Amino acid sequence: xxxxxxxxxxxxxxxxxxxxxxxxxxxxxxxxxxxxxxxxxxxxxxxxxxxxxxxxxxxxxxxxxxxxxxxxxxxxxxxxxxxxxxxxxxxxxxxxxxxxxxxxxxxxxxxxxxxxxxxxxxxxxxxxxxxxxxxxxxxxxxxxxxxxxxxxxxx
Amino acid sequence: xxxxxxxxxxxxxxxxxxxxxxxxxxxxxxxxxxxxxxxxxxxxxxxxxxxxxxxxxxxxxxxxxxxxxxxxxxxxxxxxxxxxxxxxxxxxxxxxxxxxxxxxxxxxxxxxxxxxxxxxxxxxxxxxxxxxxxxxxxxxxxxxxxxxxxxxxxx
Numbered sequence: 612x613x614x615x616x617x618x619x620x621x622x623x624x625x626x627x628x629x630x631x632x633x634x635x636x637x638x639x640x641x642x643x644x645x646x647x648x649x650x651x652x653x654x655x656x657x658x659x660x661x662x663x664x665x666x667x668x669x670x671x672x673x674x675x676x677x678x679x680x681x682x683x684x685x686x687x688x689x690x691x692x693x694x695x696x697x698x699x700x701x702x703x704x705x706x707x708x709x710x711x712x713x714x715x716x717x718x719x720x721x722x723x724x725x726x727x728x729x730x731x732x733x734x735x736x737x738x739x740x741x742x743x744x745x746x747x748x749x750x751x752x753x754x755x756x757x758x759x760x761x762x763x764x765x766x
Numbered sequence: 767x768x769x770x771x772x773x774x775x776x777x778x779x780x781x782x783x784x785x786x787x788x789x790x791x792x793x794x795x796x797x798x799x800x801x802x803x804x805x806x807x808x809x810x811x812x813x814x815x816x817x818x819x820x821x822x823x824x825x826x827x828x829x830x831x832x833x834x835x836x837x838x839x840x841x842x843x844x845x846x847x848x849x850x851x852x853x854x855x856x857x858x859x860x861x862x863x864x865x866x867x868x869x870x871x872x873x874x875x876x877x878x879x880x881x882x883x884x885x886x887x888x889x890x891x892x893x894x895x896x897x898x899x900x901x902x903x904x905x906x907x908x909x910x911x912x913x914x915x916x917x918x919x920x921x
Contacts, residue, residue: 612767612848612850612851612877612878612881613874618857618874621870621874622858622870625870644858645858645859685873693767695767696767702773703777703799703800703903704800705903705904705905706905707900707904707905707906708900711899711900712900713893713899713900713901713902713903713904714892714893714894714896714899714901714902715776715777715780715893715894715902716902718840718884718888718893719768719773719776721884722767722881722884722885723767725880725881725884726767726877726880726881729873729876729877729880730877733873737869738868738869738870738873739869741869744866744868744869745862745863745866745867745868746868746869747868747869747870747871748858748860748868749860749862749868750860750861750862751862
């Protein structure tokens with residue numbers, strides 16, 4: 612349902628949310644999210660355009676998350692790549708349907724609004740911080756790295 | 767949320783469901799669904815591959831619906847173009863996540879399953895036959911044509 616690109620964007624945002632501060636090189640993000648580096652570079656540019664990450668080019672460059680994880684919803688990330696949009700007018704532009712959607716487009720609109728509600732209700736920190744479950748992206752090595760980051764920031 | 771191609775496929779299926787019998791030329795379907803003809807030709811090939819329509823090439827060729835509209839769900843049509851799939855294993859292939867999804871992928875899985883449930887519960891005839899509302903694809907001229915088809919088939 613969500614595109615591969617969107618799923619990659621969610622992974623990248625999770626990684627940058629773990630890392631919190633400092634610019635992270637695209638290569639490091641690619642390695643930990645298992646996203647091909649060239650593909651990821653384009654995803655990160657889209658995330659930067661949507662003001663979800665802040666990037667700097669060149670030597671020592673990279674990306675960091677633009678806001679704290681509790682303030683970014685899954686919908687923010689999804690909408691920066693392939694927006695989920697309600698249907699507010701007949702996609703065929705039929706004048707007879709002005710102001711009233713047909714049952715096909717009404718059902719598609721309802722489905723879109725349901726998904727908007729679901730993803731708008733989940734922040735990045737909701738999926739990163741759930742107790743008693745495996746964490747996104749985390750193999751054993753990554754778990755250790757995250758604990759170090761969390762210890763450093765005192766959270 | 768659904769791709770443009772999927773939305774076009776749903777329109778094409780609605781048109782063929784109205785027409786019920788006889789092969790309909792791609793040009794006629796394109797005109798009534800307001801989908802570019804070349805684009806539609808590819809969509810129809812995908813629908814044929816999924817056994818939702820039956821086509822014949824050449825002079826006098828075209829497409830007809832493969833089964834009655836009550837037997838085709840919106841999910842059947844969606845899945846013939848861009849399938850909505852539950853997430854049954856870690857997309858990163860992490861061994862630590864074997865048998866248990868992380869909260870990110872669990873949320874995405876739940877959302878996918880919600881949409882599968884919604885679209886599997888709606889047949890083409892559900893969206894075509896709703897009383898007291900505008901019908902999919904129908905401007906005034908198309909409404910007349912459909913009434914003729916319905917009258918002819920006695921429904």
